[in-house]
Amino acid sequence: MTATPHLLQRIGITLPIIQAPMTGSDTPRLAAAVSRAGGLGSLGCGARSPAAMREAAAEVRGMTDRPFAMNLFVLENPAPEPAEVQAALQRLAPLYARFDLPLTPPARWCQDFDAQWQALLELRPAVASFTFGLLSAAQVEQLHRAGCLVVGTATTVAEALAWQNVGADAVVASGVEGGGHRGTFLAHTADDWTASQIGTMALVPACVDALSIPVIAAGGIMDGRGIAAALALGAQAAQLGTAFLACPESALVPAWREALAQAQGSDTRLTRAFSGRWARGIVNAAMRELGPEEDALPAYPIQNALMGPVRKAAAAAGDxxxxxxxxxxxxxxxxxxxARELVEVLEKEWRAA
Structure with missing residues (x-):
């Protein structure tokens, strides 16, 4: 199908390189460095309060006048049954005890999406991207009136078409190889989730063939060869997450950096242990301990909030x-x-490929 004008021109960047929004791992310094180098830096704002969103955007704008993206999780505030919460806490009791944490539920399960939405409209980033859900056509039009390009995340062609149908400007075709959370939002059963685990090399051309809007390839892309491959498949840009995690500008704690330096692809797998939503990470003790009960764990964001104190304590302890x-x-x-040097290397590799 005929594509709209090239995505890079619409965003105002020179390189087909997008730093993935990585909630909890990215920083304003990282986003600004990537944008200054000619790519598109991103702020993962799924866990940021509206005040933190404003602060992060101001920091980026204080370092560069280049375009950048802000990403939100499309979520509703959950209302779990008390019995479900207590059962989940009991499963996590050994982990809470390990760090002397009180076995109590959090004050809230996630940031309020409506409040984040208002902050996003106020901040008017060049690109507003979304994961975990689908906006309405009216919401997309609000962002367009605010001057934002809208980018949705899809793990299947059906999800990509859903984003196109509400007026999105581009879609991230997110392959199962990628790190962090799956963006799947049309799955309702375990079988649906399994069916959405499509590799980047298969998902990208399928989306390109089905859509009339630009496709951004994501999942397992680490170097210029991967960027060249993504463009050869019809994508107009490549989104890289794990490649930017090792940059000194990221927010990784030493234990995570050490694990990253030692891991191979065969050391990662999908898990629901930490958040209740399928996500890819390096296999560790918590994944092994909670793995046998993954099907019984509550959905995101409940499990995510319950594991929050454990993750924070483990990071502080270097565990x-x-x-x-x-x-x-x-x-x-x-x-x-x-980050700037990595973008320069990626560009050289891409052009050579």
């Missing part, structure tokens, strides 16, 4: 066995480079 060590299957190709 990589109980942290969420998100990483994609390309982790073995990680390079410890400043």
């Amino acid at each position: 990589g066995g109980r942290m969420a060590l998100w990483a994609g299957q390309g982790v073995g190709a990680s390079r410890v480079l400043p």
Whole structure:
């Protein structure tokens, strides 16, 4: 199908390189460095309060006048039954005890999406991207009136078409190789979730063939060869997450950096242990301990909030066995480079390929 004008021109960037939004792992310094280098830096705002969103956006704008993206999780505030919460807490009791944490539920399960939405409209980033759900056509039009390009995340062609149908400007085709959370939102059963685990090489061309809007490839892309491959499949840009995790500008704690440096792709797998939503990370003790009960764990964001104190305590203690060590299957190709230098290397590799 005929594509709209090239995505890079619409965003105002020169390189087909997008730093993935990585909630809890990215920083304003990382986003600004990527944008200054000619790519598109991103702020993962799924866990940021509206005040933190404003602060992060101001920091980026204080470092660069180049375009950047802000990403939100499309979520409703859950209302779990008390019995479900107590059962989940009991499963986590050994982990809470390990760090002397009180076995009590959190004050809230997630950030309020409506409040984040209002902050996003106020901040008017060049690109507003979304994961875990689907906006309405009216919401997309609100963002367009605010001057934002809208990018949705899809793990199947059906999800990509859903984003196109509400007026999105582009879609991230997110392959199962990628690190962190799956963006799947049309799955309702375990079988649906399994069916959405499509590799990047299969998903990208299928989306390109089905859509009339630009496709961004994501999942397992670590170097310029991967970017060239994505463009050869018809994508207009490549989104890299794990490749930027090792940059000194990211927010990784030492234990996570150490695990990243030692891991290979065969060391990662999908898990619901840390958040209640399928996500890819480096296998560790918590994944092994909770793995047998994964099907019984509550859904995101309940499990995510209940594991929050454990993740925080483990990070403070340097305990990589109980942290969420998100990483994609390309982790073995990680390079410890400043973000600007990494973008320059990626560009050279891409042009050579």
